[in-house]
Structures are given as C-alpha cells and as structure tokens.
Amino acid sequence: MKVINHTNYICSFFILLFFHSCQDKDITLINNKEVNCEIVFLGEASKHNYQSAEILQKYLQKIADVKIELTDESSQNKIKHKIYVGNVLDEDLLEHDVQIKTEDKNIIIAGGSDNALRNAVYEFLERYLNCKWYAPDVESIPNSKSIVLPLNIDYKYNPEIKTRTVHSKLFYNNHSFADKHKVTYEAFPFYVPQGRVHTFHRFIPEEQFYKSNPEYFALRGNKRLPTQLCLTNKKVLEIVKDSVQSLFNRYPESKVISVSSNDNTQYCECDNCKRIDEEEESHAGTMIRFVNDVAKQFPDKTISTLAYQYTRKPCKTKPLKNVLITLCSIECDRSAPITEKCTDFADDIKGWSELTDNIRIWDYTTQFTNFLAPFPNLHTLQPNVQFFRDHNTKWVFEQHSHNPSELFELRSYIMAKLLWNPDDNLHEIITEFTNGYYEEAGVYITEYVDMIHEQIKNHPDFFLFLYGDPSQAFNAYLNPELLKQYIVLFDKAEIAVANKPEVLTRVKEARLGVDYAVLEACRKQISDDFVLDQNSRSHIANFVSTCKAANITLMNEMGYSVDDYGKAYLKTVEVALKPNKASGKSVTLLTKPKKYANENPQALTDGALGGANFYSNWLGFEGNHLEAIIDLENPQDISTISTAFLQVTNHIVFFPEQVAYYGSIDGENYTKLGEVINKYPLNKKSKINDIQYFDLSTETSQFRYIKVKADNLKKAPYWHHAAGLPSWIFADEIIID
Structure with missing residues (x-):
C-alpha cells in the first residue's frame, strides 16, 4: 500500500494541540512514543466489534509507530486514558448511529450496530486524526510521535441515506476500502443473487414458454411477443409467485428479490392491462398491482420493482409496505441538476414519495457508451443526492461504470463521500482528493476539472446524455481550443510529478479522458490541429498501452474492449490514409x-x-x-x-x-x-x-x-x-x- 506522509503539516497540528494540552484542555494519548492509553472493547463484544478495535489499533500504530494495548473491560490496566470501542455507556443508539465523545478524559467510539461501530472508528480516524483513503492502494496517514485530542469531542451522526452503493470495482473488489468509505460491497446487497433486476424473463423464460403459451407474454398490436409479461394473466402471477418462493428457499438468507420488467418498453397492450393502466393513469398501475399480489405472499421479505421508463410515472395504487420502489433516472440530462433539467423525473420522485417511504434510487453518473470520455457532471452529483435524500430515499445506488472510467478514483471518492453526507463541501472533497492522490500534479487536474465544468455551463442547451459521444461536444466543452488547453494542463501535471513514477502513472490514467477526446477529434478531423495522419498510430498505441498498464479493458457497457477500439482505430487510420x-x-x-x-x-x-x-x-x-x-x-x-x-x-x-x-x-x-x-x-x-x-x-x-x-x-x-x-x-x- 502506498502511504502518503504529510509530516510537516501533521507535526504542526499536533504541536498546536500539545500546547493546548499543557493547559489541561486536551487528552494526550501518546507523547513522544510514550503510550498513555489503552483500547478497551466491551466484554461481550462480537467478532465484528473486536475487529473494529483492531482497525483502530492498526491505524494508531501507523500514525505514532507504537502499538497500543488492546484489552477487554475486565482486563483494564490503570492507564491514564481509555479509548472505548463499543457502547460502553449503554446509550439508546439507533441502528445507524455513530458516536464519538470524550468523557472523564476517555474517548468513547460507539455505534448502534456492528457496521455502525466500524463506521464510527473510520469516522474517528478521518475526522480527528486526518487519515485519508484515496484508493485501495493509496492512503494518507499522519506521521507523529504524539497523538493529542481535544477534551470537548461530542459527535453523533446518523446518515440519512442508510444503504449507500457506488457501482465501482474499487469498492466491490476491496471490501476494506468499501468499509473506509461506508459503502456496500456489491450492487445488490440483501438481494437473491438470481433475482436482482429485469427479472420477468428469468421467471418465465421465452425459450421455455413462448411457443406453448404465448398468452403469458405481452400483446403488441395483434401479436404476442416475449418482450414483457401479461400482468393480468392469473397463471403468470402463479408462476412468478412459485419462482420467487423457489429462489427464497434456495437463498433463505436473502431479504430482497426483484419482480421487475425486462429492459425494454414493449409492455402488454391487451384489453385487461390497458384498462388497469388507464384507471391508474400510468403503466405502473398493472406493475404495482401485480407486485403487490406477489408481496402479500412474502410479508417478511421485500419485493423490489422498477419505476423505470414506462413505469416511472406514479400510479394511484399504493405499494405495500414490503414493496421497494426502485426509481431510475436513465433519461435525464446530466449537464445540470435533475431539478433543473429533468423536472419530469423530479415530479415522479415527489409523486412516489407521497405513496411510499420505501424508495431506492437508481441513479447514473457516467457515460455508458464511452466510459473514458470526459463527462462533466460532477457539479450535479451533490444537488441530486440532496434531492433524493429529501424525498424519502433511504437507499441510493449510484451506477458508476463499475469498470474503470474517466477520473475513476475521483468519481468513486466523491460519490461515497456525498452518500455518507450529502451536505459535505464538494469543492473541498475534490481538492482534498486531487492534492492527495495526484500530489504536486493535483493543482493542474483540479484546474482541468473546474475548467471543463465551467465550459459546459456556458452551453445551457447541451444535452449531456448517458448514451452520448464526445463528438457531440466538439462545438462545446471539447472544442479544438479547449482541447489544446486541456492538453497543456496535463502536460504540466506530468512534469510536476515526473520524478515520482507511481504518481505519474495516476496522472496518465487521469489524462485518458482528454486523450480519448483527442483521438475522436482526430477521427472526425475537427480542425487542422486534430487530423488522422501517420502520427495517429503512435497516439492510439500510447492510449492502449496506458489502458493496459492500468488494467482498463472496456470502452463501454456493451463489452467493446480497449483492444477492439485500438484495432478499429488503426483500421480507421488506414482507411483515412x-x-x-x-x-x-x-x-x-x-x-x-x-x-x-x-x-x-x-x-x-x-x-x-x-x-x-x-x-x-x-x-x-x-x-x-x-x-x-x-x-x-x-x-x-x-x-x-x-x-x-x-x-x-x-x-x-x-x-x-x-x-x-x-x-x-x-x-x-x-x-x-x-x-x-x-x-x-x-x-x-x-x-x-x-x-x-x-x-x-x-x-x-x-x-x-x-x-x-x-x-x-x-x-x-x-x-x-x-x-x-x-x-x-x-x-x-x-x-x-
């Protein structure tokens, strides 16, 4: 793991705190490597709680280079200060509560559950000891001979968004990194593995049922097609119930299953389905009535369904309490907050929040057709998360690219921070990350991020689409003059860390978005400065090489690989010449x-x-x-x-x-x-x-x-x-x- 030391800053920080401790206003845990404390876990501590105490011990040792003793309540020594890990005061904490407080010159770190306690430990390390985790293998840990804390700590927090998911390999493949950022390990925690989303075709497969029972499927015009199910067919309901029961029997530990439409808008238009949708004034009508019927059979489980595309508009029927509405923002323009440029979606959130408080938001934060394309939407993330929070949303799934994409580490970091605290300062989050992860190059990457986001604001009519392409922006935030400015900024960034190979590699990865835009600008030959010529072969070779070194394999969600792109681009150069x-x-x-x-x-x-x-x-x-x-x-x-x-x-x-x-x-x-x-x-x-x-x-x-x-x-x-x-x-x- 790469550890970044900010020794001078931290030493100054602790010297200042130590000065105050002389006035008996502070707690000195370690003084010049002399340990004045022990970490105490509760006698009945669970395995998870004990591991939280070990995490604290590990990072305090990293900071001060001494190991603090770990003991349970019954074995406490007569050491000056205690750091209690667990609800030692037996306070009435809610499940997601985190608490950090000082009492009698001791520190208490507590949580309302195992996960909350772990969150509290990481919050303590970050908030009071300035530990930062930028990527799974890059962290910033203070280096000091002394650890001094103020006496008046009294921090308590309950995150408003209870289940926080950032669709990023950084978290899914590195559970300890996910823990540090308080997000889930997977896209669909608690779900039946085979019943996560778009499940109609799983419950009633076309290959098995279509030829023998076309009536199970959607009527489109005058023909039944296996695009969706006919939700007013009683036999369909029984088959789906049986399938759901079978899956819960197979995965009894799972709490949630999705009963949701296939990924298309080809809903059933038979007379019965049409009548219900007309009564409900939404195509969600047939869906919610159907899902409610399924949910009645499983009162101790949660049945999730999609408010997505044709079912996004709220209907009149209220979902049952154990029905989870997953509301999807796929159509929205990402150039501005949802409340400004996707008002129909905003209205739908408001409508559903009047019907239920069991809402999961499925939001989108990257360009799925071009993972590596510049996608200036960072300024929209905070107002969107705040809007979700304000409308009964306790569960947010931010569908990042999962695979590496433009500014992948920064995006993952921002989203995790905002899901934990939607009111955090976005500019400070970005600056904290760029200065920490890119070190001396951070100032130039921050300037690039600021510049490209200012430029898209200068084009209020631009539609920033999840399924768009950089070529759409060659008259806007990717015009030839701006591309040249972006190139200069990244040239400066590379020079700034030229003697730091690891950091230089990170800068080159961050540069991939601009490099990709330049390659596409040359493909389209947008100006005399951006054309396909003999040099294009080396440009695409460098791009592919940087991607491979970073283990970036995919260009988009359709499985188009970096190798495919490289070969196709070379073919394009050949054709152009x-x-x-x-x-x-x-x-x-x-x-x-x-x-x-x-x-x-x-x-x-x-x-x-x-x-x-x-x-x-x-x-x-x-x-x-x-x-x-x-x-x-x-x-x-x-x-x-x-x-x-x-x-x-x-x-x-x-x-x-x-x-x-x-x-x-x-x-x-x-x-x-x-x-x-x-x-x-x-x-x-x-x-x-x-x-x-x-x-x-x-x-x-x-x-x-x-x-x-x-x-x-x-x-x-x-x-x-x-x-x-x-x-x-x-x-x-x-x-x-």
Whole structure:
C-alpha cells in the first residue's frame, strides 16, 4: 500500500494541540512514543466489534509507530486514558448511529450496530486524526510521535441515506476500502443473487414458454411477443409467485428479490392491462398491482420493482409496505441538476414519495457508451443526492461504470463521500482528493476539472446524455481550443510529478479522458490541429498501452474492449490514409435517413470517420434500406468499393443483410458490380458493439456514378428485447478507388 506522509503539516497540528494540552484542555494519548492509553472493547463484544478495535489499533500504530494495548473491560490496566470501542455507556443508539465523545478524559467510539461501530472508528480516524483513503492502494496517514485530542469531542451522526452503493470495482473488489468509505460491497446487497433486476424473463423464460403459451407474454398490436409479461394473466402471477418462493428457499438468507420488467418498453397492450393502466393513469398501475399480489405472499421479505421508463410515472395504487420502489433516472440530462433539467423525473420522485417511504434510487453518473470520455457532471452529483435524500430515499445506488472510467478514483471518492453526507463541501472533497492522490500534479487536474465544468455551463442547451459521444461536444466543452488547453494542463501535471513514477502513472490514467477526446477529434478531423495522419498510430498505441498498464479493458457497457477500439482505430487510420475518389464528392440519397449526422448525406464522403457510437458521424436509417449515389464528377477507373457499418445490438442497430454496389456512366443505367453478404448474421450471441467493412473488389472499369444499396433487416427478431420495432442500419465513409 502506498502511504502518503504529510509530516510537516501533521507535526504542526499536533504541536498546536500539545500546547493546548499543557493547559489541561486536551487528552494526550501518546507523547513522544510514550503510550498513555489503552483500547478497551466491551466484554461481550462480537467478532465484528473486536475487529473494529483492531482497525483502530492498526491505524494508531501507523500514525505514532507504537502499538497500543488492546484489552477487554475486565482486563483494564490503570492507564491514564481509555479509548472505548463499543457502547460502553449503554446509550439508546439507533441502528445507524455513530458516536464519538470524550468523557472523564476517555474517548468513547460507539455505534448502534456492528457496521455502525466500524463506521464510527473510520469516522474517528478521518475526522480527528486526518487519515485519508484515496484508493485501495493509496492512503494518507499522519506521521507523529504524539497523538493529542481535544477534551470537548461530542459527535453523533446518523446518515440519512442508510444503504449507500457506488457501482465501482474499487469498492466491490476491496471490501476494506468499501468499509473506509461506508459503502456496500456489491450492487445488490440483501438481494437473491438470481433475482436482482429485469427479472420477468428469468421467471418465465421465452425459450421455455413462448411457443406453448404465448398468452403469458405481452400483446403488441395483434401479436404476442416475449418482450414483457401479461400482468393480468392469473397463471403468470402463479408462476412468478412459485419462482420467487423457489429462489427464497434456495437463498433463505436473502431479504430482497426483484419482480421487475425486462429492459425494454414493449409492455402488454391487451384489453385487461390497458384498462388497469388507464384507471391508474400510468403503466405502473398493472406493475404495482401485480407486485403487490406477489408481496402479500412474502410479508417478511421485500419485493423490489422498477419505476423505470414506462413505469416511472406514479400510479394511484399504493405499494405495500414490503414493496421497494426502485426509481431510475436513465433519461435525464446530466449537464445540470435533475431539478433543473429533468423536472419530469423530479415530479415522479415527489409523486412516489407521497405513496411510499420505501424508495431506492437508481441513479447514473457516467457515460455508458464511452466510459473514458470526459463527462462533466460532477457539479450535479451533490444537488441530486440532496434531492433524493429529501424525498424519502433511504437507499441510493449510484451506477458508476463499475469498470474503470474517466477520473475513476475521483468519481468513486466523491460519490461515497456525498452518500455518507450529502451536505459535505464538494469543492473541498475534490481538492482534498486531487492534492492527495495526484500530489504536486493535483493543482493542474483540479484546474482541468473546474475548467471543463465551467465550459459546459456556458452551453445551457447541451444535452449531456448517458448514451452520448464526445463528438457531440466538439462545438462545446471539447472544442479544438479547449482541447489544446486541456492538453497543456496535463502536460504540466506530468512534469510536476515526473520524478515520482507511481504518481505519474495516476496522472496518465487521469489524462485518458482528454486523450480519448483527442483521438475522436482526430477521427472526425475537427480542425487542422486534430487530423488522422501517420502520427495517429503512435497516439492510439500510447492510449492502449496506458489502458493496459492500468488494467482498463472496456470502452463501454456493451463489452467493446480497449483492444477492439485500438484495432478499429488503426483500421480507421488506414482507411483515412487511403486514396479515396469519393472524398468530398456529392451524395444523393434515394432513401431517407433519420436524426443522426444531421441527416446530411455528405456524412458518407466528408472524411470524418465514425466510431463505436452511432452519435459519432454515422448516417442512420430506421426501418428502411440505405440507397445512395455518389457522383465522382467524371468517369474514373474503379476497382474497389468499401462502406463501413455499425452494430449496437442493444440499441436495435444491426449490420445490413447484404450490401450491393452498382456503377453507371450516365446516372441512369446501372451495372451491378457485386454484393457483399454480412459475415456475421444476427443471433442471440452476436457481438453487441462492432464495426464491419463491406469491401468489394471488381474488375477495373470506368464509372462516374456509384450506387450503394444496403438491405436493412427492417424489424428486430421476435427474441430481441425490441421485437417488432424497426431496426436501424448506420453507414459511414464510402471509400472508392
């Protein structure tokens, strides 16, 4: 473990305290390595309570380099001061209470439960002895020969958010680090392992029931599809109850199970379901009535369900007391607090809080399509957590990226701090972390964080989306001039710690967000300073190398790996450097695009190349084919044609079934040059996120016009979560030579 010593500061601190102790206003626990105290645990202490006493002993030894004796009440020595670990005064403490107080020149550290006592020990170490834990292997521990504390300590705290989860590997893989920040070890504590979220398909699998009992599933139009369940079908209710009972029997120690919709909005539209939803004035109506029926059978357990997308709006029926409403903020704009830019969600929280005090918030704090992209939302985290706290929320799950993402350690640190105390000072949290974790480089990283957040505030119309892309910000907080300023700040940060290899590594990891934005800016060739050229190969190599050294393996939640990104980027560089007779040439569309790339056909020949996200310069066609004609302006020898297509299966973006190429001299009479069949037909195991080049080589012939026709699947297949909805194809640069 890397320990950062701030000896001068701490010595000054303790000298000052020691001066006051001479006036008998303080407790001197250790004086010049002479121990004047012992740690006392209660005689009936549980294993967990004893471990809390050991934690205190361990860190006091780290501070003063002496070991304080650990003893139980019955074995106390006649030592001047005691540090009691446990509720020695037998006060009436609530389950989550932490208490730190001085009495008769002794210190009492207590908690209303085993977990609360451990929290109290870490709170004591941090609040009164200035211990800091920045990452699992980086902590700041004072170094002093003396430990002196004031006599008037009287601190008591009960966190308003009782269950605090930050979806970060830093906590899940390092339980002691999670303990220090008072957050859970997993995303779904207390839940049945196989019943955490989106469970309808688990209770009634399509593979087992759809063909024999289509009536169990949602009616969409005039057809039953296995997207959701029919919640007014009595047999469905019985099967779900039996499944829930079976899972609780298998995991009797679990307290919670989710009975919740699949991850799509294809709810049942049968007459019975529709009637209930109309009565309830919300699609949550059928859900809450159904979940209440399940919950009645398990009064000693908690049945969790989702207020998510189509079920987010509160209904009229009150959830039973053992029903946990998990309210999800997935649609919200992250450029400002929820109360400012996601007022419909804010209204829904208020509505649910009037129906129940059993609310769990599922919030989102990173860009899931681009884990490493700059995502300036830190200024929104505190007002959002405060708003959740103020509306009956006792359980908050902050869905960070789980895997490393932009400023991963800082984000994890901030979220844990705010969940423990929503009213803590955000600026001080950030500065404390950057100065501690990045040391001399911290001032520059803080300046970067401040600058990029100020810049997004200068663009009040910008929608900062969880499923967005850095390319959307190249006219805003990632414009060319700002990117150059960010580069300068990180250059200074690296120079500041150049002689500290471990800290330099942390700075390079923090820089990955800017490096990624620069790579994508070059892909889109946003200015003369950001282009794809021969140097691009070394830039992507450095990026991939830094990621590997930091054990960063994923670019997004769809499983798109850093290796995939590196290889695809090299392919992009290769494509960009190829001669292209279509470059900048006029494109005429015979079919209509939708929404993306400004629906501009010139996206196909503009030299700006698409990345792994459909926001990144891809031209999209929903439910229809792509048919485009490129005018080369005069007849030219043609031997190869290539078009790139994107696949993001969870967003209904599939590769075309095939792509056909045609040539013409006059623009009226076309000769078919050939077709390229999709090498990777869609199936349940298809790669979620991918790019495929549909390349055709043909005998050299002269043509002025080239037609490209890509065949869309038209609709998602029945087994897909978007069954029946129109599918997309996304095309990018057409390369002709």
